[in-house]
Amino acid sequence: MGKPSDLVQGTLDLLILKTLTLDPMHGWAIAKRIQQVSGEVLQVQQGSLYPALHRLEQQGWIKARWAESETGRQAKFYVLTAAGRKQLEAEAANWSRLSAAINLIVSEA
Amino acid sequence: MGKPSDLVQGTLDLLILKTLTLDPMHGWAIAKRIQQVSGEVLQVQQGSLYPALHRLEQQGWIKARWAESETGRQAKFYVLTAAGRKQLEAEAANWSRLSAAINLIVSEA
């Protein structure tokens, strides 16, 4: 399983922002969803997740509000802001650019 | 140009190893080649390049020997070792796995 590394450095913000375009979600659910959608390949550790969420909130890309989760507990739900949507576009474009460039090299004859 | 970042963290070893499958090359040429093949998207700074080369050599994945470069100067040429070839395969597989997983998320409807 995911031995060598759980994430590609620099992509966590992108993954979180993208996941929040679907629905407002609390941190725990974001991590679960990333893991699930990636086929258990990507693992978001809590020590990466929460600092990242705070970072994104501080940048104004997401906003938090407390609400009741599916299990009936209080949880911090995050919503994407307009600026966050822009940031997501920029990060997605950058990821495309870089990953395509890397693939050019890796798949050289 | 490459404003947001010059590389994706964790991929430099892969890029170097892959580049060395073509020909033995000196560091400067490796950086130039990565930049060129990637369409000027990936930029390898010297401060990343040389430490990476030393790291790879210490791991036994590449071997160095001094020789004359195309310009007639002395340069350190690196060759891929058998272990390096294995490492390249592992890193390439890992990159495929992770980038595919990220793309699953990024390209969600």
Next chain:
DNA sequence: GCTGATACCTAGATTATCTACACAAGGTTG
């Protein structure tokens, strides 16, 4: 009452890469 899942958080270590240097040889141009 214990365990496991959910849900939040932080401190410190690790590690890759970048910035910004320094050095040297060779070629080119004024």
Next chain:
DNA sequence: CAACCTTGTGTAGATAATCTAGGTATCAGC
């Protein structure tokens, strides 16, 4: 011949993202 650019190697220190490893609390199930 002086200034400068390109090639080529290298290091020290800063930056920043992620991981490790802890901590707290609630709730469900046994």
